[in-house]
Amino acid sequence: MLARIPATAAQELELKFQLGVGALEALQGEAFPVDQAKVSQLHAVYFDTASLALRDGAFSLRVRRKGSSYIQTLKHRASGGIFDRDEWETQVPGPDLDLTALTDTPAQAAVGGAPLAPVFSVEVERRVHLWVRGDVRIEVSFDTGLIVAGDRQEPVAEMELELLSGPPQALFDLARELLGKAPLTLAFESKAERGYRLVGHDGVAALKAQNTAISPTITGGEAFQRIARDALVQIAGNARLLQRAHNPDVLHQMRVGLRRLRAALSVFRGMLDPEGLNAARSETRWLAGELADARDFDVFLQRAATPDEIDESAGRTAFFRALRIAQADAYEHALAAVRSDRFRALLLMLGEWVEVGGWQRLANDRERALREGPVTALAAPVMDRLDRRLRRRSHKFREIDVEARHDLRKLAKKLRYAAAFFGGAFPEHPKRRARFIAALRTLQDHLGELNDMAVARTIAMRAVGRRSGELAFAAGLEVGRLTHDEDVVIDAASDAFKAYRKVRPFWSLPGDRKKDLNLSRPRLQSA
Secondary structure (H helix, E strand, O other), X not given: XXXXXXXXXXXXXXXXXXXXXXXXXXHHHHHOOHHXXXXXXXXXXXXXXXXXXXXXXXXXXXXXXXXXXXXXXXXEOOOXXXXXXXXXXXXXXXXOOOHHHHOOOOHHHXXXXXXXXXXXXXXXXXXXXXEEEOOEEEEEEEEEEEEEEOOEEEEEEEEEEEEEEOOOHHHHHHHHHHHOOOXXXXXXXXXXXXXXXXXXXXXXXXXXXXXXXXXXXXXXXHHHHHHHHHHHHHHHHHXXXXXXXXXXXXXXXXXXXXXXXXXXXXXXXXXXXXXXXXXXHHHHHHHHHHHHHHHHHHHHHHHOOOHHHOOOOHHHHHHHHHHHHHHHHHHHHHHHHHOOHHHHHHHHHHHHHHHHOHXXXXXXXHHHHHHHOEHHHHHHHHHHHHHHHHHHHHOOHHHOOHHHHHHHHHHHHHHHHHHHHHHHHOOOOHHHXXXXXXXXXXXXXXXXXXXXXHHHHHXXXXXXXXXXXXXXXXXXXXXXXXXXXXXXXXXXXXXXXXXXXXXXXXXXXXXXXXXXXXXXXXXXXXX
16 A cells, blocks of 8 residues: 655755756765765656646646656745745655645646646756754755756756754755855756746746735735745846856846845845845845946847948947947856856855844844734835835936936835835735836836936947047947937936826825824925
């Protein structure tokens, strides 16, 4: 008779790392000798409906062969967790699914009776070691092999640390120790997620931001973790893809993930420990700076007129050649950062801080209230403060210089991210929320276009350098084409500010907090 694990979710605590060049040899030499490993060959087939309903519900379902036995496993990642997943396991007699094992699991509703069929497979050799220190027991696994979807395949070279006993902090302590011995990069994409990307023929497509689920009932601490986790997934996933192809959209989405994380640091700073917050701000600022030039060159070239739109001259040809050379150099600079020890340490530091950082142990009454109280108590005052600042400062939009305009754009972007983060926490006025976010999006589009114009001048100068003559003349002409309608865009941005000031916020402050914080809204004025 086959043993069956009860249909209740067990929680898996693990960290996954991509193995860099030489990492496997370095770690399996002294730390984890090959001759002391438990070696097995694993073949797993992943199943889904024709419409990939399980993937869309954040599930993965596989049957794995290990030796002569078969294990069916259903996993679920509901909120972008870094190292926790719900898991249901069942021993089965062969490679086929046991559909009865899905009964009373969340996947049953996702499938809805649709037939399940194989979609891709994973074949790896696994070497397993048991790491023991005091009461801490961690399973250390090295997986090497292939993910196969039809005629497409992708290599696997991973290390996983799974906590068997002891506190979650122990996972990060061991990870940091191993990071000092070998190039390891914290990874969040599972083999299943990578397999689905191959199935969709989008193996190098950019990873976009997920809609983080923030409900009125979760705490401020839970909200911060969910938002930060999703941002880290976006940053790390696109960093891996950037090393496979110089894809402007991948670079852009990596920067979006960084901006979302930096916005979260600002929004939640009232409940975060200063040491961890300062380290996170410093390292993410460094990374954003390393990626900035490559993105600026991408934007310039994307906005520039194509040869069939304008007469090509020798000077213009030379200018664009210089631009592409500078763009390639900027990408190499960005890639050097992504491949660096500093980036690997940054990901591990952020992952550790988000999951088990000192902010969770702050005993101050205010910090604890923000962390443990409902997220709405934190979100409403933060958004109200940002909203008031943006409304107040926008009245002088036409009078401010480029630098002040850039600061105003960053403020609008921070409010837009906050509104996106917390939209689900204030479900009472969905139409008002939609109008508010739409007004911010339009405003941000115009401010972004003005910023692109300002950056275009800097980028052109950087590509030309000290050269003059026909090359510099061509650069001036191109910048002129890109910025000729600046006054029109300024008018559009001013109108967008007027429209924004007419929309009502979708959140509400507790009555006692409104008086204490002096958050009365200023009288609306015309621009």
